[in-house]
Amino acid sequence: QVQLVESGGGLVQAGGSLRLSCADNGRTFTSNVMGWFRQAPGKGREFVAALLLKSGRTKYADSVKDRFTISRDDAKKNLFLQMNSLKPEDTAVYYCAAGNFFAETPNRYDYWGQGTQVTVSS
Numbered sequence: 001q002v003q004l005v006e007s008g009g010g011l012v013q014a015g016g017s018l019r020l021s022c023a024d025n026g027r028t029f030t031s032n033v034m035g036w037f038r039q040a041p042g043k044g045r046e047f048v049a050a051l052l053l054k055s056g057r058t059k060y061a062d063s064v065k066d067r068f069t070i071s072r073d074d075a076k077k078n079l080f081l082q083m084n085s086l087k088p089e090d091t092a093v094y095y096c097a098a099g100n101f102f103a104e105t106p107n108r109y110d111y112w113g114q115g116t117q118v119t120v121s122s
Helices: none
Strands: 004-007 010-013 018-024 033-039 046-052 057-060 068-073 078-083 092-099 109-112 116-121
Touching (some): 018 116, 033 068, 033 078, 046 068, 046 078, 057 068, 078 092
Antiparallel strands (some): 033 046, 033 092, 046 057, 068 078
């Protein structure tokens, strides 16, 4: 069974915005970190952003810093990624993840969603 389910992907013009969400199915209550990764065809899974739940500390890949914002709705058990000023190079499948390491490598995360496609046209 999947632990997390992403939604909100779609097609958007360059310069536009999308908000991705990730629903927690209740099996990640022991996790202290949630994050977003993305993967383009033929490429590895790339770190996008992470959130340390206990403090609210965030970190971002340089490529998305100042454009993307990661946040968490604890009551609804949702993780969000607000993506502004989108560029064609942001096109990828986006995955949410949960774990206990405030890390940028995917193998430090324990739970994953199925991915949602984001396509940015020029």
